[in-house]
Amino acid sequence: GESVGLHLPTLSVQEGDNSIINCAYSNSASDYFIWYKQESGKGPQFIIDIRSNMDKRQGQRVTVLLNKTVKHLSLQIAATQPGDSAVYFCAETRPGGSYIPTFGRGTSLIVHP
């Protein structure tokens, strides 16, 4: 999940397990959400997005679930691999005017071989 402290929440999994990373977003009016992955020494990289008229979207080995009732987003990674080790951010975009996304604090995923 997300944290307001200095330390990122960390999820440790074994290679081959499924991973679930959670994100609580702040604005009930937000209508577009993106998950990004940031590997060490690199900038964030797009993984998958979802609009508020959907509650689930699938990509390659990843699924995003959106629960607007409780303002919750999750990223599921199937058959997690060591290359999935990174910090994962959710970002929300609100309607009206600027489309600047607001990023969550991030979750560190560590995959053990």
Add this chain to the structure above:
Amino acid sequence: KAGVTQTPRYLIKTRGQQVTLSCSPISGHRSVSWYQQTPGQGLQFLFEYFSETQRNKGNFPGRFSGRQFSNSRSEMNVSTLELGDSALYLCASSPTGGREKLFFGSGTQLSVL
């Protein structure tokens, strides 16, 4: 297509100095955004440029400024550096700056001594 390119990769400055960071977006992308990333505050939006105009601005002091050129390349400038400006500065581009995914560069790591 080449990705987003940021230069320099690393910078060391002392308090009171000023610094200029450069960003070349993906060819065809007209929107360029800048973010500051620190362990304590996460990804914070600085500003967004579109067609050489600052279209959106985050909550940063006036010491932080930027510009965009006719070829969409962008620079950001920080004057009178403070210790707290030490951070990873990320540039992101997108085609229109609308409700769409961002493409990030690898960032410039700025250390202020």
